[in-house]
Amino acid sequence: MSASGLPFDDFRELLRNLPGPDSSALAVARERDSQLTKPAGSLGRLEEIAFWLAAWTGRSPQVTRPLVAIFAGNHGVTAQGVSPFPPSVTAQMVENFAAGGAAINQICVANDLGLKIFDLALEVPTGDISVEAAMDERTCAATMAFGMEAIAGGTDLLCIGEMGIGNTTIAAAIFYALYGGSAVDWVGPGTGAEGEVLARKIAVVETAVALHKSHLDDPFEVLRRLGGREIAAMAGAILAARMERIPVLIDGYVATAAAAVLHAANPSALDHCLIGHVSAEPGHMAAIEKLGKTPLLALGMRLGEGTGAALAAGIVKSAAQCHSGMATFSQAGVAGKE
Ligand SMILES: O=C(O)c1ccc[n+]([C@@H]2O[C@H](COP(=O)([O-])O)[C@@H](O)[C@H]2O)c1
Ligand SMILES: Cc1cc2nc[nH]c2cc1C
Numbered sequence: 001m002s003a004s005g006l007p008f009d010d011f012r013e014l015l016r017n018l019p020g021p022d023s024s025a026l027a028v029a030r031e032r033d034s035q036l037t038k039p040a041g042s043l044g045r046l047e048e049i050a051f052w053l054a055a056w057t058g059r060s061p062q063v064t065r066p067l068v069a070i071f072a073g074n075h076g077v078t079a080q081g082v083s084p085f086p087p088s089v090t091a092q093m094v095e096n097f098a099a100g101g102a103a104i105n106q107i108c109v110a111n112d113l114g115l116k117i118f119d120l121a122l123e124v125p126t127g128d129i130s131v132e133a134a135m136d137e138r139t140c141a142a143t144m145a146f147g148m149e150a151i152a153g154g155t156d157l158l159c160i161g162e163m164g165i166g167n168t169t170i171a172a173a174i175f176y177a178l179y180g181g182s183a184v185d186w187v188g189p190g191t192g193a194e195g196e197v198l199a200r201k202i203a204v205v206e207t208a209v210a211l212h213k214s215h216l217d218d219p220f221e222v223l224r225r226l227g228g229r230e231i232a233a234m235a236g237a238i239l240a241a242r243m244e245r246i247p248v249l250i251d252g253y254v255a256t257a258a259a260a261v262l263h264a265a266n267p268s269a270l271d272h273c274l275i276g277h278v279s280a281e282p283g284h285m286a287a288i289e290k291l292g293k294t295p296l297l298a299l300g301m302r303l304g305e306g307t308g309a310a311l312a313a314g315i316v317k318s319a320a321q322c323h324s325g326m327a328t329f330s331q332a333g334v335a336g337k338e
Contacts, residue, residue: 007141008220011239015266018242021055029054029061035328039337045296049274049319056247056272057156061320066313067114067155068104068306069237070097071147073121073230075166076128077208082169082201084192090165091122093305097163104161104305111314113159118150120229129173129208133225140224140232147236151244158241159276159313160258161251161306162230165191168281171257173205173226175287177216178264183209188253188281189302219264227261234258242272249316251309252279252302256287263291274316277301277308 053061168190277297
């Protein structure tokens with residue numbers, strides 16, 4: 001808590017004083033890229049990724065300790081019947097992560113990524129956003145601070161993912177609050193809602209945003225009233241990574257909602273982030289466009305749990321390896337362009 005006693009003040013202050021990119025590390029990377037044994041520009045977006053790593057880490061592009069952080073939370077709004085799955089699945093999937101049985105475990109093995117799970121008081125769901133605020137100020141701020149701990153063990157590429165039955169309803173409410181349009185623009189099937197469940201989900205998002213309407217000009221109020229513990233923790237983790245010069249890969253629809261809150265507070269807050277993939281959730285691409293981003297992958301996935309970000313980490317690792325490991329034209333004795 002800040003000296004003035006207002007729970008969000010410290011985060012507002014951080015957002016006013018974000019570190020920028022390192023232009024000299026960027027210049028060094030561009031110069032080296034121009035000498036590597038390939039036609040200029042031929043590695044396409046891999047080159048941009050290498051430059052992004054240099055700019056945000058302040059050194060030559062490398063990924064030696066990539067980490068996937070999954071934040072898990074439960075949501076009071078599940079009482080409204082907005083998900084085909086019961087909320088007990090959140091804790092069960094956390095156990096599955098710990099036992100190594102989930103999709104994210106396999107993607108981490110295949111790409112040599114670290115994995116940490118942060119479960120956030122799963123036995124205490126947040127308030128049902130269609131009748132009350134998800135969290136009080138202290139809980140929301142404390143959960144953001146907890147999320148900042150994700151980088152404590154050290155990493156040089158942070159992949160942000162989540163698990164939480166009901167949280168595609170939460171993400172839709174956040175996007176609707178931040179970007180307007182209508183509830184149907186933002187609500188999608190999540191884990192498979194259709195028919196009456198999908199109709200309820202749309203109505204619940206409409207009700208929640210109408211209920212909190214007069215407070216939603218402040219992005220932190222959007223987070224506190226319409227968010228959830230894993231959303232707050234992801235926002236904290238993304239912000240902490242920025243302060244420590246750690247590049248971030250954002251996962252799907254739900255992780256993007258956490259990122260969108262920071263972007264609403266400061267449009268440059270996500271400059272150290274890439275969107276790992278566009279999920280099959282219908283509103284995801286529109287949300288990504290609002291952030292001014294282009295996703296790295298589009299594989300028709302809609303799982304969450306960090307899987308899209310983790311797959312993209314494999315691409316980022318390859319980009320860094322090409323940049324650092326390739327020979328230059330002069331080293332390899334390859335003739336340059338005539
Ligand atoms: O992030 C996405 O793109 C995404 C799209 C569909 C489903 N999910 C995952 O599914 C869960 C939420 O779905 P639901 O239907 O219970 O709101 C939660 O654990 C998310 O990780 C995630
Ligand atoms: C089984 C299951 C696995 C998940 N992983 C992320 N969200 C999920 C939701 C469900 C229902």
